[in-house]
Amino acid sequence: MLLANDPAPETVAAASLTPTGPKPERAQLRGKTVTARETTDLRWATLVAAIAQNQDREAFAELFRHFAPRVKAFLMKSGADESLAEECMQDVMVTLWRKAHMYDPSRASAATWIFTIARNRKIDLLRRYSRPEPEDLPWGPEQAPDQADVIALQQDSGRLAQAIAKLPAKQRELIQHAYFGELSHSDIAAETGLPLGTIKSRIRLALERLRHSMSQSEAPQTRTKQDTTDQ
């Protein structure tokens, strides 16, 4: 293990994955064939959790070595020149460090989460205003997503990447261009030809569990008149 030097974590943070605990091979306990690609996604999720729990700089370095060159490439493909792309990429990686405790591995792969940070940073830079973002739904310190949910979502993410790799070149490039921001929304055909139903259902389930745990942890509040009339 690369992360052998951290103390036993006392607190449960963003994820229940302990940094030194489950090796990616643990995923095989689910009795399915697990590819290298899928265990890699689980590994990245574990490293983000290590940052959230222990401010683990080695975990950060490992994530940086994989994602930083890709985030920079993404920003350059999106129209940034090299020096701006590198500066912006550093912002993205610093945000990863600062917001690691808000990452939910039962809803997104680390790559997906980093993509959203990079996309938001790119838009803020290009348009010079802060883009409206949905309300966050963080797991509180007392609750954490179920490990089985995390493994399943990370495996789904791996399969999605494989499905993209198998698309005909033309279709794959079209999807890439859409995500580089080269297509306006009226050019986008939302039909990507990708199997998104499974991952959508799994995210939906994770959101239900999150809502459930939030409603259990919150003390009953006096609802305002506003709230009750909204129902």
Next chain:
Amino acid sequence: MTDIQHHVPDDLLMGYATGALPRAFDLVIATHVSLSDEARARLEAYEAVGGAVLDTLDEADLSDDCLQKTLAMVGDTARSDRPITTSGGTFPAPLRAAVGGDEDAVRWRSVGAGVKQCVLYSDDSGTARLLRIPAGRAMPEHSHHGTEMTLVLKGAFRDEDGVFSRGDIEVADAEVSHTPVAEPGEDCICLVATNARLRFQGLLPRIAQPFVGI
């Protein structure tokens, strides 16, 4: 979460995921997703495609000491605070940020026939505004060049496509002329985004138009 009957189309969710939408549409999507876990799950699925695209890119070269510099930057950064979420109130967090507060902070201006509006922002890419239609009253008839998104925040309205209440979203394409009528009971407050200027067809609103900046 409210029981949402009218959902946002996939192309707009994917447009939000890729960052291709005008600012006014971004505000509607961010507000809608805050009210609908169904929309959030669909949006996050499209974001997962973005993650996969990112993960399979060829690596760009980094400057030699890039990692060390970034590590030095994180060394100076404290973990960021808990995210801001709203509990209660009419407006979800992204709309509150655009308004500068909840419903009571809106600076309404009359556009005639008892209808009030507040333009949140307007530029070449489109306009976002709040509309307040008195209970039982019709919104001024209008048509528009581009796409119009209407998200209900309070009360309800009815038009040719049915009844729309809190969290419901209606997307109307170009040149569709429709006449939403607020349901009886309470005033209907909607967030409306267009990627082109609205044209009201009644006489009074047309006169008012240059002054109120619709």
